[in-house]
Amino acid sequence: MSGRLRGLGRQLLALPSVGWTALFFWAPLVLLVVYSFAQTDLLTYEIKYDWTLSNYGNVFQGLYLDAIVRSLILSVASTIACLLIGFPVAYTIARTPGRGQLILLFGVMVPFWTSFIVRTYGIFNLIGDSGPLASLLQTLGIIGDDGLHLLFTPLGVAIGITYSYLPLMILPLYVALERIDPALLDAANDLGAAPHRVMRRVILPLAKPGIAAGCILVGIPATGEYVIPQILGGGKTLMIGNVVADQFLSIGDYPFGAALAIVLTAIVMIALVLLRRGERRPVSA
Amino acid sequence: MRRRGPKPRVLFTALVFVCLYAPILLVIVFSLNKDAQLLHWEGFTLEWYKQAFNDEAVRKNLGISVQVAVLSTAISLVLAITGGLWYRNATGRARAWFDAMTYSRIVLPEVVFALGLFLLFSELNIGLGVGAIVVGHVVFNSAYATIIMQARFATMSVTLEEAAADLGANRWRVFRRVTLPLLTPAIVVAGLLCLTFSLDDVITSQFLGGTDAQTLPVLVLGKIRLHVTPEVNAIGTGLMLITLLTFLIAGLITLLRPTGAGGMLGLGRKAAE
Numbered sequence: 082m083s084g085r086l087r088g089l090g091r092q093l094l095a096l097p098s099v100g101w102t103a104l105f106f107w108a109p110l111v112l113l114v115v116y117s118f119a120q121t122d123l124l125t126y127e128i129k130y131d132w133t134l135s136n137y138g139n140v141f142q143g144l145y146l147d148a149i150v151r152s153l154i155l156s157v158a159s160t161i162a163c164l165l166i167g168f169p170v171a172y173t174i175a176r177t178p179g180r181g182q183l184i185l186l187f188g189v190m191v192p193f194w195t196s197f198i199v200r201t202y203g204i205f206n207l208i209g210d211s212g213p214l215a216s217l218l219q220t221l222g223i224i225g226d227d228g229l230h231l232l233f234t235p236l237g238v239a240i241g242i243t244y245s246y247l248p249l250m251i252l253p254l255y256v257a258l259e260r261i262d263p264a265l266l267d268a269a270n271d272l273g274a275a276p277h278r279v280m281r282r283v284i285l286p287l288a289k290p291g292i293a294a295g296c297i298l299v300g301i302p303a304t305g306e307y308v309i310p311q312i313l314g315g316g317k318t319l320m321i322g323n324v325v326a327d328q329f330l331s332i333g334d335y336p337f338g339a340a341l342a343i344v345l346t347a348i349v350m351i352a353l354v355l356l357r358r359g360e361r362r363p364v365s366a
Numbered sequence: 367m368r369r370r371g372p373k374p375r376v377l378f379t380a381l382v383f384v385c386l387y388a389p390i391l392l393v394i395v396f397s398l399n400k401d402a403q404l405l406h407w408e409g410f411t412l413e414w415y416k417q418a419f420n421d422e423a424v425r426k427n428l429g430i431s432v433q434v435a436v437l438s439t440a441i442s443l444v445l446a447i448t449g450g451l452w453y454r455n456a457t458g459r460a461r462a463w464f465d466a467m468t469y470s471r472i473v474l475p476e477v478v479f480a481l482g483l484f485l486l487f488s489e490l491n492i493g494l495g496v497g498a499i500v501v502g503h504v505v506f507n508s509a510y511a512t513i514i515m516q517a518r519f520a521t522m523s524v525t526l527e528e529a530a531a532d533l534g535a536n537r538w539r540v541f542r543r544v545t546l547p548l549l550t551p552a553i554v555v556a557g558l559l560c561l562t563f564s565l566d567d568v569i570t571s572q573f574l575g576g577t578d579a580q581t582l583p584v585l586v587l588g589k590i591r592l593h594v595t596p597e598v599n600a601i602g603t604g605l606m607l608i609t610l611l612t613f614l615i616a617g618l619i620t621l622l623r624p625t626g627a628g629g630m631l632g633l634g635r636k637a638a639e
Contacts, residue, residue, distance in 0.1 A: 196608075
């Protein structure tokens, strides 16, 4: 077919995709930027386009600054938790011989593909004040009779994010670790390197692109998370995604909501650029 | 290497697997539990399933979910296929732009572009509802479908298509009789993934549904937030089965015929061997 489709006709094929993206992705984003400099008349709810920076000034104050900082802390903490939990799991899967490897990989992916909201609801049930986890910990004598206070706390939200995004960390780690030639590890062993030294000097540097990719896949969506704090935060542990949505859907201050959305976008973009740098530099000991 | 029983990391992996499945199993167990308070196991019942099945809202919202999923998948596939055809012959610079447009739709927080669309529709006085949700779902679904389709195009040689053209087939005929069959596995996998994403979506569906159109996950979110009834577990189990089924079919196809969709499912590299 190449060469047979002439100039214009060939270019037209890009139109559906480019058109849709321009109309329903870029235009809304431009609109958000424009709105973020406007102001709402609180009496009439009319929008005045007066190119003010006051919305951005308000973003970094009180309640909203709290939500931004909380989002960053929860996102970073959950990403680190995913990395610490995911690494041994990915390593184990990568070292499992034959068909077992595929089965384990499949086992990691199945929970990820069951409904997101239902899984979050499962966590809600599990960590509830009188849920199975509380009973188990009470039986083991780890906690007292006053129950488990995880639900509707930042820690509960962090557990939910870590649980939901763990498969997205395990996958790229597995891909990076599986590629490591076992001969390299044997060589390091034979040359007398202790296991922790092999890990630090051979495995970790080679796994670095996988670690960066995993952090992108977990950290980026976690920062803008909306559903998990809704269910597990119970309206108390709000993240920036929830605050943005509230401005649009219940408070009705679109310009301020738009400014918050732009700030969230900026945070995500900065994080992405930083993480991509780590991804591109694969080996550095 | 030492060999004294299972290594700690193996035990740890087993524990992580237990944790991955525990919340899901809990929902299933609760959906079959007689105890309305959901505190103890009080025997097996299908009562909650019956309740969910007879719930008018559940049935209506399931219908809306399916409608949105089918429409957004169909549109996303058209965008991905036409985009993929264009991409094959595009210059390097144009490709880079196209890629940036594709990945930005995946990277940007869903809350942001869903609210941007909300704003756009209210600015243009377009009512919210099923149509608005479909538009939103296509924004992210078409990006995933495009990536899968490009992976397929990248491994596809033009030999067969050129042969067909040399033998006198016109462009449309080459596309329909040669290109499309070659693309079929990727279309099926991309389609199933789009269906899953759409059926699973909460944010876009909630923001763009307005007051009339509510999808099943949005209903579930509402039920969880307002008042926990045992019925939620039954609806949730049903929802999980639907999304899981589409994933399993996609996985099976990937295993049988490598499509380049494996990256999405995490199975492709093995399957391609």
